[in-house]
Amino acid sequence: MSLGFAILTALLAIGLLALIFGSILGFAAVKFKVESDPLVEQIDHILPQTQCGQCGYPGCKPYAQAIADGDEINKCPPGGDATIKKLADLMGVEAKSLDSAHGTEDVKKVAFIREDECIGCTKCIQACPVDAILGAAKQMHTVITDECTGCDLCVDPCPVDCIDMLPVKDSASSWRWDINTIPIKQVG
Amino acid sequence: MPNNYDDIIEKLDNNQLWDFPGGVFPAERKTLSNQTPIGKLPIPERLFVTVKQHIGVEGHLIVEVGQKVLKGQALTKSMNPFAVPIHAPTSGEVAAIQKHVSAHPSGLPEMTVEIISDQQDKWIQLNPLIDYQSQPKIKVLAAICDAGISGMGGAGFPTHIKSSPKKDVDFLIINGIECEPYITSDDRLMREHAWQIRQGIDVLCHLLKPKQVLIGIENNKPEAIEAMQVACRENPNYRICSVPTKYPAGGEKQLIQVLTNREVPAKGLPMDVGIIMHNVGTCFAISDAVFSGKPLISRVVTVTGEAVEKPSNLWALIGSPVAHLLAHSDYNPKLQKQPNVIMGGPMMGFNVINDKVPVIKTTNCILAPTDTEISSNNEQACIRCSACADACPVSLLPQQLFWHSKAKELDKAQDYNLFDCIECGACAYVCPSEIPLVHYYRIAKSEIRVEQEEKQKSDKARERFEKREARLIAEQHARDEKHRLAAEARKQAMESKGNNAKDKIAAALARAKAKKQAVNIEEETSVSKADLANDVIEAAAPNETTEASATQPTTKVASSNQRVQAAIARAKAKKAAAEAATSNVEVEVPSEVEVEVEVEVEKNNDKVSESIKTETQSKNQSVNAKEPAPHAAKPEPLKPESASSESVSEVTATKTATIAASKKARIAAAVAKAKAKREAQKAAETEQTSKEAPLAEVEDPKTDSSQEPVKTQEQQIDMKKRKIAAAVAKAKAKKAAEKADKSS
Known part of the structure; x- marks a missing residue:
């Protein structure tokens, strides 16, 4: 009798505890719900945000989502090996070399519109994923160089082929020290 | 604060200093260049003044290529607080404003003002601020800023920013350490211009109000220490500190540590620990700017190394190319395996890309070492x-x-x-x-x-x-x-509106019908394009019957619409006639031909008149076109007539949807009119071209009758019309004859 009572009490007690913790967990799940997948956000922060679509997805965020869902990490040519390395670290997978099917790593470029040839068709403005082209219908357009990600998406739509992708020039502030120019390190 | 002010002063009173960790003791090699007084460098032929020579932003240029500039004239200007201007180092002409190799490790070209010296060295009007103590601080700061002064120790931070702190300053430290080997520019400056440096410190004290001024000089420069002591004798607040020689004691943070034992926090500024530091060269430049109004256009540069024959310190104009300094010091490149010139000291300097690199405000040394001096x-x-x-x-x-x-x-x-x-x-x-x-x-x-x-x-x-x-x-x-x-x-x-759906259907039907009618009319008119021209002729003749036939439906309808249409038609016809008349002035010659036509027309009245009509493309229309001027009023009935054909259909249309139909009809009429006009014009034009061979056409008008079957509508036209046509032809022939007479 007493044994049966003890078992019953234990079952009841554990059941009650399970109920309490279950409700707490359920409440927490609703109360502290994370809106989006934090992993996607993290991946998105690593990607270079050129929004060029060379990975086959319409922008960096969709590719981040795809990586989180198990896609390959080596489909981002603008990011290059540095991005692949970071993604590999984050995802805990082996770093691979860039998938050449999606393009090759290139020097950083920005779009440049030869303004006297522009006919003002606004096609490039519609193509630009970051609104970095300024202009209006039948007005000359120009690229806001500081905002341009060099994604190349404006080049194809241009009916008069007046957009060039120019490599970004080095300035004194962005110049990287060259190990070969080391002159001296010791005196006398 | 662990190192409070009083403790520090007490320790300094006992001639005790602190130390910083680490440090090295490289060979000094200062005697190479510090034995001779500062020499004067001749003005180079060309000067390359880099637009940005300091940390911050550059001003915008206010000179143009070809402009004459005077010594000390500002070349840039900016409202930005982090911008300091640059000045013309000598008088001359601005030869170019373009990118030129810069005094930067990268040697990347930067915007540079190139000045060709006129060797006159003529100063611009100078505005000294001798009574600076009675002037507001802001004015003194503005004078320092306008003189283009930025830190001359190495970093090139704008001095006026550094001199306007928002906190109280415990110590103003004047850096005369110059710890790098070879460099002696500050040493010589202190020896020779201690008094002026002291004046610069006075100005800084006025601005900063520090509790104590510490002048740090390494103990390997006894002459400089002595000179500064003499200069600062009257200021008990100025303390000359002889600092043990150790590299890099001249670093800002290291010197602060040595003199005050305070440590500047990481990513912090000396101001965070109540200290401001200036270089002795900067003090000299401040005194120059305040007491004589001279901007910063020259500085002392040590040219040294064993590859130069005459190592010394030189007053070099900012913008002088390195080659000019080396040439003056007898640089011998043969002593080097490959040309190797360092700007700055051997520890922190950098190789210049080529010898056109200009001296800038922070250039304190040009070092040309032999291969044995510096190990590979x-x-x-x-x-x-x-x-x-x-x-x-x-x-x-x-x-x-x-x-x-x-x-x-x-x-x-x-x-x-x-x-x-x-x-x-x-x-x-x-x-x-x-x-x-x-x-x-x-x-x-x-x-x-x-x-x-x-x-x-x-x-x-x-x-x-x-x-x-x-x-x-x-x-x-x-x-x-x-x-x-x-x-x-x-x-x-x-x-x-669902309840009166029936009305809607009726209305839609009416609309559809009206549209159909309009289309029919249009078709009619388009088919009878050529006819219309004929109609014009017919109408031109005073034919009562046609008029009657026209008036009949009109009276039936008896609507104002018709009248309006008629009026419009008249106006149009007039216009067409006027145009035709003007375009026909040249076509008077073939009057005889016309007469012939008339004769022929009279002869085979019925048939030929028809055939003449078939010549709408050229003959008849031309005849008509020539005529209308005097018969301007005549074409009017045409339109009612053409309208009559419409109005007949219109009458039926009005029964179902009067308004819509009449509107359509009007449009159709307008179209018909326009077409008629165009035909007339065309005819006038074609006549001009065909007037060379009108005889051929007229002589065998019967050949034209082959066109008869094509124009089925014309066959339906009754006799009246033919008569009218004949009459018109006659009238025209007469008219033409008259004209020909007149012109002849």
């Missing part, structure tokens, strides 16, 4: 001796930094406080493996900076992309919503 670079593997860690003046772990920098593990290098490295080169100096450590750090630093910049840019791009996506979605929603509302409105309208 033969880097070997790190043996983990940790000598670098012992030498580091900021207590970093150079070895760890080196590993991570070399392996591009930038985040780990940052974890080891890479950015606290002052790049003094002490670690590289002591390294037994001769590893150029500082250069690895510099590369890592610049890569981190670039990465951070890219990160910022990508964050911005992401934000812009997301905003754009949101905007596109919002726009799509707005469009969908609009369409939905419009659809709803339509549905509602349909429902509300």
Whole structure:
């Protein structure tokens, strides 16, 4: 009798505890719900945000989502090996070399519109994923160089082929020290 | 504060100083250049004044190519507080404003004003501010800023920013350490111009109101210490501190540590510990600016090294090319395996790209060493001796930094406080493996900076992309919503008017009918394009019957619409006639031909008149076109007639939908009129071309009758019309004859 009572009490007690913790967990799940997948956000922060679509997805965020869902990490040519390395670290997978099917790593470029040839068709403005082209219908357009990600998406739509992708020039502030120019390190 | 002011003063009173960790003792080699007074460098032929010579932003240029400038004239101007102007170092002409190799390790071209000296060295009007003590601080600061003064010790921070702190200043430290080997420019400046440096310190004291001024000079410059002591004798607040010689005691943070034992926090400024530091050269420039109004256009530069025959200090104009200084000091490149000129000292300087690099405000030394003076670079593997860690003046772990920098593990290098490295080169100096450590750090630093910049840019791009996506979605929603509302409105309208659906159907039917009618009319008119021209002729003749036939339906309808139409038609016809008349002035010659036509027309009255009509393309119309001027009023009945054909149909149309039909009819009439006019014009034109061979056409008009079957409508035209045509032809022939007479 007493044994049966003890078992019953234990079952009841554990059941009650399970109920309490279950409700707490359920409440927490609703109360502290994370809106989006934090992993996607993290991946998105690593990607270079050129929004060029060379990975086959319409922008960096969709590719981040795809990586989180198990896609390959080596489909981002603008990011290059540095991005692949970071993604590999984050995802805990082996770093691979860039998938050449999606393009090759290139020097950083920005779009440049030869303004006297522009006919003002606004096609490039519609193509630009970051609104970095300024202009209006039948007005000359120009690229806001500081905002341009060099994604190349404006080049194809241009009916008069007046957009060039120019490599970004080095300035004194962005110049990287060259190990070969080391002159001296010791005196006398 | 652990090192409060009184403690520090007490210790300084006892001639005791602190020390900083690490440090090295390289060979000084200062006697090469500090034995002779500062020499004067002749004015070079061309000067290259770099637009940006300081930390901050450059001003915008206010001179143009070809403009004459005077010595001391400002070349740039800016409202930005972090901008200081540059000045013309001598009088002359601005030869070019273009990119020129810069005094930067990269040697990347930067915007430079090139001035050709006229060797006159003529000063601009100077405005000294001798009574600075009675002037507001802001005015003194403005004078310093306008003189283009930025820190002359190395970094080139704008002096007026440094001289307007928002906190109380405990110590103003004047840096006369000059700890790098070879360099003696500050040494010679203190020896020869101590008085003026003291005046500059006075100005800074007026601005900063420090509790104490400390003038730090290394104890390897006894002459300079003595000169400064003499100059500052009258100011008890100025304390000359003889600092033990140790590299890099002249570093800002190291000197602060030596003199006050205060440590500037990482990423902080000396101001955070109540200290401001200025270089002696800057003090000299301030005194020049305030007491004589001269801007900063020259500085003392040490030209030294064993590859120059006459090492010395020189007053060099800012913008003088390095080649000019070397030539003046008898530089002998044969003593070097390959030309090797260093700007700055041997520890922290950099190789100049070529000898056209100009002297800038921070250039204190040009060093041309022989190959034996400076060992070549033969880097070997790190043996983990940790000598670098012992030498580091900021207590970093150079070895760890080196590993991570070399392996591009930038985040780990940052974890080891890479950015606290002052790049003094002490670690590289002591390294037994001769590893150029500082250069690895510099590369890592610049890569981190670039990465951070890219990160910022990508964050911005992401934000812009997301905003754009949101905007596109919002726009799509707005469009969908609009369409939905419009659809709803339509549905509602349909429902509300559902009861009189029958009326609607009737109205729609009427509309459709009217449209059909209009189309018919149009077809008619288009088919009878040629006819219309004929009609004009017919109408031109005073034919009562046609008029009657025209008036009949008109009276039937008896609507004002018809009258209006008639009026419009008249006006149009008039216009057409006038045009035709003007275009026909030249066509008077074939009057005889016309007469012939007349004769013929009279002869075979019925048939020929028809055939004449078939010549609408040229003959008849031309005949008609010539005529209308006097018969301007005549064409009017035509339109009613053409309208009559319409109005017949109209009558039936009006029964179902009067308004719509009449409107359509009017349009149709207008179209018909326009067509008629065009025909007339065309005829006039074609006549001009065909007037050379009108005889041929007229002589065998019967051949034209072959066209008869084509124009089926014409066959239906009754006799009256033919008669009219004949009459018209006659009238025209007469007219033409008259004209021909007149013109002849």
